[in-house]
Amino acid sequence: MKALCIIPAHNEEESLEKTVDDLRTVNPDVDFLVVNDGSTDATGEICRRNSYPFLDLPINLGLSGAFQAGMRYAYRYGYDCAVQFDADGQHCAEYVAALVEEAKAGDIVIGSRFVTEKRPVSLRMLGSVMIEKAIRITTGSVIKDPTSGMRAFNKRMIVLFAKELNFGPEPDTVSYLIKHAHAKVSEVPVKMRERSAGESYFNFKSSMLYMLRMTTSILLIQLFRKDLKGDLA
Template sequence: MKTLIIIPAYNEEESLKATVDNLTAVVPQVDYIIVNDGSIDDTVRICRENQYPFLDLQANLGLAGAFQAGMKYAYRHDYDCVIQFDADGQHLPQYIPALEEAIKSYDIAIGSRFAVASKKLSLRMLGSDIIECAIKLTTGVTIRDPTSGMRAFNSRMIRILATNLNMGPEPDTVSYLMRSANASVIEVPVTMAERVAGRSYLNIWSSALYMLRMTISILFIQFLRKKVTVS
């Protein structure tokens, strides 16, 4: 299986090298590409100094734009599997082989913190539960960790995500693909580390808005979209 790890990076100068060093030490056989999402720090300098393969977006497009740029690269280079991987060190590369194995039988594999473990009581986990219920209501499938950013996609999903509009790596897109493209989804148990450095863009208010936006999108907006097409 020809696998590409896509690492979107926006102002990740403090954590990027440690993340890539760990990735290449654990799975040296897997290709990766960093997508610099218009960073204003030294992310690009670190990529160049260490000779990391990277795409350099001249403007900040957000996670959706950076992810789709990586998907277009994967599609053009005929990858069989793409794995979304955070630059902040929270995703652990030892789970990559399990995600690759799952993709042999499923369209999408989600690195799930709660496939076997219980969720802690918090506002963020309440939001996760609401999104889980919205997905269950609209697709009939239970996804215990819908907001996990560690996701793998097979070649069929790569083609769809690279050639259609508004295909960000979010729970509403996964839900849409399940309904519109009959995408099969499996959760692979993982654990995640704390952020290596830097600060997450999500705080309590932005997290609440994100959960609300995802829920509305899953329940209403995604039903207004046309069926996916493959070019």
């Protein structure tokens, strides 16, 4: 499969080069694209200095907007699989091949921390449990790590992300695609590291609001979202 790792990056000057170096070393046959999401630090300069393929967004769109920009690039250049990969060093490059391989048989593959491991007890994990239950109630599907940011999407999903509005790499979009595009979702076990440097898209407060927003969206808002009329073949 022709695969692309999409790396959204907002103020990731301290970790971006190591992340890309690891990705290139472990997955030399997988392309990558950095999406510089309106960074105010040297992220864009690092991309230019190293001749990274990158999109330079003039303003900060947030994770969803940055990722969808990357998916439009993947669609334009004919990729068969797109992998969401963090710029902050939390995602381990050695799992990319397993996600791409699994995407040959399904639509969305989630790199899951909890396929074989128990979920730790914390407020953030309580939010993850709430989202898991909301997805199970509305779709019947069991996703053990719905908030994992390491995901792979096959070509059919790339087309939808490129053509439809407001398609972010979030649990509510995954839930919507299960119901309206009959997306097949699977999980592969991964381990993740702690953020090594840089600025996260989420702090504690925004993480809690995110969990509440996702749960509400899955249980209520998705009921009123329009049906897909695009290419579902």
